[in-house]
Structures are given as C-alpha cells and as structure tokens.
Amino acid sequence: MCQDFTGCPDRDGKKGKEEMSKTPPQKRANLRDVATAAGVSVATVSRVMNAPDTVAKKTRKRVEEAMNSLRWVPSAAARAINTGRTRFVGALVPTLDNAIFARFLSKLENQLNTHRLSLVVATTGGDPQVEAEKAKTLIDIGAEGLVVSGITHGQALYDLLDRSQRPAIATSYYDPGYVLPTIGYDNAAAAKLAQEHLTGLGHQHIAVVHGPRLNNDRTEARLSGLTGSNAALELFETEISLAGGCNAARAILQGTQRPTAILCLSDVLASGVLAELHRRDLAVPRDVSVMGIDDLPGSAHIYPELTTVHLPVARMGLAAADAIAEWVETQTVPEPTLLEPSLVLRKSTARPR
Template sequence: MLKTMNQRITIEEVARLAGVSTATVSRVLSRPEVVSDQTREQVMTAITQLDYQPDAAARALASGRTHTVGCVIPTLDHAIFARSTQAMQTTLAQAGYQLLVASHEYDPVTEFELVRALQQRGVDSLVLVGTDHAPRLWKALSDWRKPTLLTWSCDPRLPSLGFDNEGAARLAATHLLELGHRCIGVISGLTANNDRARSRIDGVRKSLTQAGLSLLPTLVTEQAFNLEGGRLGLRKLMANRKKPTAIFCGNDLLAVGALLEAQRMGLHVPSDLSICGIDNLEIAEAINPGLTTVSLPTQDLGRLAAKSMLSAISGEVIAAQSLLPFELVIRGSTASPRK
C-alpha cells in the first residue's frame, strides 16, 4: 500500500526495491545519461511502483542542476513554433528534463525580462529564437555561465542551430523565375526584431538581381504573420498599376491567406497568379490548389536543439554553427504565367 503524504517514500526504499545503492538512484535522477539502460530501467520501475516523489529543491542542491531548460520563442500563436517546441519538450522529457516555455511577441524588452526570470529560476540552459536581441540581453547571456543555444538562425556569438533563411527564399524565387515570372511580389511578415523575415526578403531580392531584375519597393508589403495578413497583403500588391504574376510569402499562413483572397477576387491560382510559401505546414497540402512551399524540418530542429542542450549541460562541446537542410515542395499553386 502506498504511503500517505505524511509518510513520504524515501530514496532508501527506492534503492532497496531496485537492488541498487542510493547513490545510483540519485544518479538516475540527476544524470540519467551516465547510467546503464538496465539499471536506469530498474530504478525507474521502482520509482513508479512506490510513487516516489523526489524533492526538487534538494535534488537541485545536491546536483547543482534544476533539470529544467528555458525556451523563449517569439509567439505561441504559430504552428511552426509549436512543432519545434513540442519536439524539444518530448526529447528533453525522455532524459528527465522539463521545458519551461515563454513568448515575447517580438518585444525585446519582454524578451529580456523573460530570459532574466528564467536565469534567476536556475534553468540549466536556454534556447532562444533568431539573432535579433537587445544589447543588454547579449551581455546577460555572455555573463551567464550556463549554455545558451540560438535556433532558426545562426550567429557566431553563440552556438546556433537553424536554417539558411535567405537561401530558402532564394530557392523559392528561383523556382518562380524558372517558370518564367518576371514581376514577383513579396508578402513578408513584420521585419522589426525578426532577422528571419528580413533574410527571406533579401533572398528574393538577390535571386531577382542575379536574373537581371529588381524587387520593386511597391511590390513588397509587411503584414502580420497570419491568414488575414496574407489577405491584406494580396489586396495591397494587386492594387499596383504593375501587378505581379507571382508572389512569394514569408510563411505558409501568409501564402494561404493570399491564395484565399486571390480566389475571392476572381483570380485563378496558378494561371492568373502563382503563390509560394515557406514552412510546409499541414494546411499547405490540404488547401486547393495545394501550396508550393519550401519545407523546413522544424521537428528535427526541436529534437536536435534538445540533444545539443543535454550534451552542453553534460559538459560536452557542441557545434558552433549548424544549418539544417530544406527542400522545395512543388504543388498546384505555381505555374508559368499566361502568355
């Protein structure tokens, strides 16, 4: 029979049932990676059978670790961040770590305050998104003696795991150019405090320049990263005297919003207007026509970020800069322009 709260199960009882020492039980709880799979399974089985609840404060004091990782992302409202964060949490949980998540809605002041709060809480490492951070945050990170990982973009100042956002946009723009489009517009997310959005615009611009063309300022619009932003962006671009025959969107939500608005306006996608996104969300395949997009392996990003942090916490040196691959997924939303 399980004990009551006043008769708390002790680590000695767990060790007895598992047939190991109390030190081994402690290692399983604090550094599971250094214990054999068989021993770890014995201890975890005993913990489950006894419903042992370790004292988090005592455990942190003994090991010097809280077994928590802090993750600060721009927003909880985007599926693309949800996918990577879920993968990160799953991987960390398997190693006995808890992920603490906070969002700053692209506000540098809020981001700084959240990072400081997580540091003060004693997290064992931090995961941040992008390279746009306030100078005082960069200083707070450099003064901190624990690991920090940047994701989605790379910066030489910290270990980074991300994507070549400019290269991904260039891939999409090159696809549109190869189809024969010469007037290409861009619906971007808001670029303030968002290096990924700026890099994607730069990628389109460089592809056009290489082809002897230019990205007209009137054919670039910044909108909120959502369906309504795509609708508003499409209406703005199509109000130009020189209308684009193809549009690159800074993410799939913008692209789907633009596609829906084009259909509402009586435009046929792709014969009247080609639309391309970036992310490869589930909706990209579900919509009609299917959305051509650049697929980013965001679940891999979350999983590898977690593994990098676990390695860094254990004292291992992790790669300074790592870029994940991406690929163009061609569906029905892009085609050659009308003759």
C-alpha cells in the same frame, strides 16, 4: 484541499475543506522521516532512490514500504541543490500562434525528454526586451540552458548569458560566426530557392509578402536572399497571420498592375493570400502563382496544394534538443549546424500567362 481520488472520476460530494481530523495537519514527510520509519539511515533511503542495487533487497523493501505509507514525495529543490541539476531548459519563441514554432517546440520537447529534460516555454512577442526579461525569469527559476530564436537580441540577454554562464543556442537561423552556436537554416538561401523557382517559370513581376522586419532577422534574411534577380520585386509588409496575408493580397490587387506571382515569406501568409484570391475569384495558379516558405503540415492539403520551401523545423527541434542537452551535461559547446531547406513543388505555381 483534501483530494480523494479513489472512485474517480466522479467526486462523491464535495467534501468540506477544513476536515482532515484523524491525521493531524501533519506536514509533508521528508527523508529523515522515512529513514526513521524504516529503521535505517538517511543515506540508505537516498540509495534506494539513486542506486537501488547497492541496497540489500530486504532493506530496500522495508524502505519502499515506509516511503509509501508516509506518502513521501522527494523535494525537487533539495535534489537539485545537491546534484546541481534542475532537469529543465527554457525556450524563448516569438509566438505560439505561428504553427512553425509550435511544431518546433513540440519536437524539441519530445527530444529533450529522451535526455530526461523538460521544457519551459516563454513567448516574447518578438520583443527583445520582453525576451530578456523572460530569459531572466527562466534563469531565475533554474533553467539549465536556453534555446532562443534568431540572432537579434537585446544586450540585456547577452549580459545575462555572460553572467550566468548558462548554455544557450540560437535556432531558426544559421550563422557560424554568431556568439551563440546556431542550429538552423539559411533563411536567405531558402528565399532565394523560392524566388529562383518563380523566375525560372518566367515570372518577371513578383509581389513579396513578408512579416514585420523590426527585430526580426528571419524576415530580414529572407528578404536579403531576394537580391540579384532581374525580376521586379514589390514588397508588402504585413502581420504574420492569415488575416495579414489577406490584407497583403488586397493591397497587391489594388496596385495598378497585378504581379504574375506572389511570393510569401511564410506559409501562413500564403494561406491568407490564397483565401483572399479565392474571394476575388482569381484562380491559382492560372491567374497568379502563389508560393510560400515553411512547409507547414497543412500546406500540402490546402487548395491549391501550396508550392513552398521546406524548412526542416522538426529536425531542428531534434538537433537543438540534442545540442543543448549535451552542452548542459558534458559542457561541450555544440558546433553550429546547418539544415538545408528544400523546394517542394506542388500546385500553386505555374508559368505566367
């Protein structure tokens, strides 16, 4: 328990845990202790923290010295109870294992910091019930607001938000009619963009590889964007991972007639498909075109460089951070924000032979 950090980083022999003799077990100092030590009132100490320039320089110095010698650390809870601010918000994402969410969270966290807000992260595994439970926990520990993924949620979550009256925004999806403000892209449009690129190249038989539809509105929306084409679409559902992509590719190649293009609704799936195609000695895009959606940072560098649809998750992270921060701080409900996906032409697609 007693840590001694002088002379880091090496520990000068493990110390017994029960010593600490000179200074009696002395519990943590509080504001009044500091005030007493500095010979001022608690108000003055508080001012030294929150409005330093309203305190005489000499007094301030004395207080600061007292703080240091008592090794005072302010209580977050005590501050929060008065200010009404805990200075953190929560984010609920299906998984961290898909780089797209990791990337989003990373930007979200950084931008939140500019608003002096921290980020509590919780993963749901895509299960609305788990999501609702974790959301409850986040509210319980004091999250000032929530950032959720998509627009498909359990009633329990809506009830929670309603009752707690906490700000919450939905991301990775755009739907101005949704109960919560959405900040995201039009998943259907993104898929359409991809499909049109393929049909534009002349592909008439396209395999579509997608993640689980259950409780996943992003997948569902992307699939819905695929209607209204005269190309034959064959759907392959799989787990969203490299392994999932491999499996899908195997299933595709097992079919009677090989499609001329494979449209993957996530870049990871495309990576898996590419790997499996290599394994089967099929060349991309010569033998078959492969396309993704997401545009992960790595997608530009795999072989072959993946043609995909860029989803602006980094910008989404920034926008979501700004939106939730403003809502939390000024009670202003943000407007839904549409972020445009864009086609990124690289080397994994070509005309069918």
